[in-house]
Amino acid sequence: xxxxxxxxxxxxxxxxxxxxxxxxxxxxxxxxxxxxxxxxxxxxxxxxxxxxxxxxxxxxxxxxxxxxxxxxxxxxxxxxxxxxxxxxxxxxxxxxxxxxxxxxxxxxxxxxxxxxxxxxxxxxxxxxxxxxxxxxxxxxxxxxxxxxxxxxxxxxxxxxxxxxxxxxxxxxxxxxxxxxxxxxxxxxxxxxxxxxxxxxxxxxxxxxxxxxxxxxxxxxxxxxxxxxxxxxxxxxxxxxxxxxxxxxxxxxxxxxxxxxxxxxxxxxxxxxxxxxxxxxxxxxxxxx
Numbered sequence: 553x554x555x556x557x558x559x560x561x562x563x564x565x566x567x568x569x570x571x572x573x574x575x576x577x578x579x580x581x582x583x584x585x586x587x588x589x590x591x592x593x594x595x596x597x598x599x600x601x602x603x604x605x606x607x608x609x610x611x612x613x614x615x616x617x618x619x620x621x622x623x624x625x626x627x628x629x630x631x632x633x634x635x636x637x638x639x640x641x642x643x644x645x646x647x648x649x650x651x652x653x654x655x656x657x658x659x660x661x662x663x664x665x666x667x668x669x670x671x672x673x674x675x676x677x678x679x680x681x682x683x684x685x686x687x688x689x690x691x692x693x694x695x696x697x698x699x700x701x702x703x704x705x706x707x708x709x710x711x712x713x714x715x716x717x718x719x720x721x722x723x724x725x726x727x728x729x730x731x732x733x734x735x736x737x738x739x740x741x742x743x744x745x746x747x748x749x750x751x752x753x754x755x756x757x758x759x760x761x762x763x764x765x766x767x768x769x770x771x772x773x774x775x776x777x778x779x780x781x782x783x784x785x786x787x788x789x790x791x792x793x794x795x796x797x798x799x800x801x802x803x804x805x806x807x808x809x810x811x812x813x814x815x816x817x818x819x820x821x822x823x824x825x826x827x828x829x830x831x832x833x834x835x836x837x838x839x840x
Contacts, residue, residue, distance in 0.1 A: 601675075601749075601750050601751025602664050602666065602672065602676075602705070602707060602750050602751065603664035603665050603666030603667075603672070603707055604664060604665050604666075604715060604771070605662060605663070605664050605769065605771060605772045606649065606663045606664060606665050606713055606714075606715055606716070607642065607648070607649035607650060607651050607663050607716070608648065608649070608650050608651070608660045608661070608662055608663070608732075608785070609650075609651045609653055609659070609660060609661040609663055609706070610650060610651070610652050610653070610659050610660050610826070610828040610830060611653055611654075611655050611656060611657050611658075611659040611828060612652050612653065612654060612827060612828050613654070614654075614827070615637075615638065615639065615640070615641050615652050615653070615654050616637075616641075617827060618652045618826070618827045618828060619641050619643065619652060621806075621826060621827050622643050622650065622652070622826070623643075624725070624801070624804045624805065624806055625645070625723070625725050625726055625801075625806070625824075625832065626645045626723040626724050626725030626726055627643035627644060627645045627650065627723075628643060628644065628645075629641060629642070629643055630642050630643060630644045630649065630716060632649075632651070632714065632716060633714050635651070638654070639653065639654045639655075640652065640653045640654070642716070644716065644718065644719075645723040645724075645725075645726070645729070646718055646719040646720065646721035646722065646723060647718050647720070647721075647722065647723060647728075647729040648718065648729055648787070649716050649718070651663075652828075658698075658702075658704045659704075659784070659828050659829065659830065660704070660784065660785050660828070660830055661696075661704045661705065661706050662703065662704065662705050662706070662732070662772075662785065663705075663706050663707075663708065663713060664705065664706070664707040664708070664713070665707070665708060665709070665710045665712075665713035665714075665715060666707055666708075666709065666710065667709065667710050669691045669692045669695065669707070669708075669709050670691055670692065672695060672707060673685060673692060673695055676695070676697060679749055681697045682697060683695060683696070683697050684696045684697070688712075691709070693708065693709075693712065694706055694707065694708050694712075695707040695708075699734075699743055699746045699747070700736075700738070700742045700743050700746055701734050701735070701736045701737075701742075701743045701776070702734075702784070703734055703774070703785050704785075722791075723789065725797065725800070725801065726787075726789040726791070726797065726832065726834060727789045727790055727791025727794065727797065727834070728789060728790050728791065728839065729787060729788070729789055730773065730775075730788050730789065730790050730839040730840075731766060731773040731774065731775035731788050732772060732773065732774050732775065732785050732786065732787065732788070733774075733775040733777060733782050733785070733786045733787075733788045733833065734774065734775070734776060734777070734782055734784070734785050734786070735777050735778075735779070735780035735781055735782030735783065736776060736777070736778050736779065736780075737779060738778075738779075739763075739778065740763050740764070740765055740776045740777075740778040743765075743776045744765050744767065744776060747767040747774060747776075748767070751769065752767040752768060752769045752774070753767065753768055753769070753770075754766075754767060755767060755768045755773060762777070762778055762779065762780065763778035763779075764776060764777045764778060775788065782831065784829065784830060784831070785830070786830060786831040786832065786833055787830070787831075787832045787833070788832075788833045788835070789832065789833065789834050789835070790835050790836070790837050790838060790839040791834075791836065792836065792837065792838060793836075794820050794821065794834055794835060794836040794837075795818055795819065795820035795836060797834070798811075798819055798820065798822055798834060801824070806824055807824070807825075808822050808823070808824060809822070809823045809824050809825040809831065810822060810823040811823075820835075820836035821834065821835045821836055822834050
């Protein structure tokens with residue numbers, strides 16, 4: 553695990569098209585999100601194939617216990633239509649929205665919103681995806697599928713999946729969220745091709761210290777790390793003062809899942825694991 557941490561840290565800290573059929577092009581939808589960041593109000597326009605990413609859904613046995621744990625990581629409750637205190641609570645750190653749900657399902661699930669549920673299902677099946685759906689009247693309530701590396705995705709209509717724009721402010725506890733990370737047990741080309749097929753663009757990548765690729769839709773970045781021990785989609789944060797932040801996390805009662813001490817004995821890079829089993833990777837340094 554320590555060799556994995558070192559490799560991922562080096563990769564991230566030094567890191568400074570699909571061919572579409574007419575059926576695929578017809579389902580592309582433009583959307584935008586506006587947020588207030590540290591340098592003023594910004595608007596990002598995305599042109600995604602599968603819609604706008606909205607949140608991560610985490611299945612938990614105890615919503616309130618999970619909420620208390622995430623609060624120590626800098627997340628605060630956010631009002632989201634349909635949430636109920638005993639079964640679903642949404643939180644944000646200013647950069648991403650998490651929904652804690654009391655249900656048995658794969659976790660985490662990356663949620664999307666789209667205006668074309670019927671056309672999207674047809675296109676995904678045309679592309680060879682194994683798709684599961686919930687029927688809702690003449691259309692679908694939810695479309696579910698997954699990537700080769702087992703990133704679980706679910707899509708709902710815009711009416712059923714409200715968009716909660718992030719503020720753009722960094723997490724006061726963890727720092728800057730740079731990517732959602734996933735490891736592969738195979739050549740990363742398969743996973744990269746999946747995201748390209750979904751309409752995401754290659755952001756950057758390399759082969760040192762191992763093969764990796766960052767894919768983005770303009771809002772969210774997915775980091776694909778070949779043969780790395782990242783079993784489920786994970787959050788990766790960077791901060792120049794991460795050593796001090798880790799000390800404060802320990803004092804708040806957060807257990808460190810894995811740490812990577814420097815030669816001087818400093819612990820400025822580590823992994824923590826949420827009650828739902830999702831890993832949060834904390835690294836010292838700066839990352840775009």
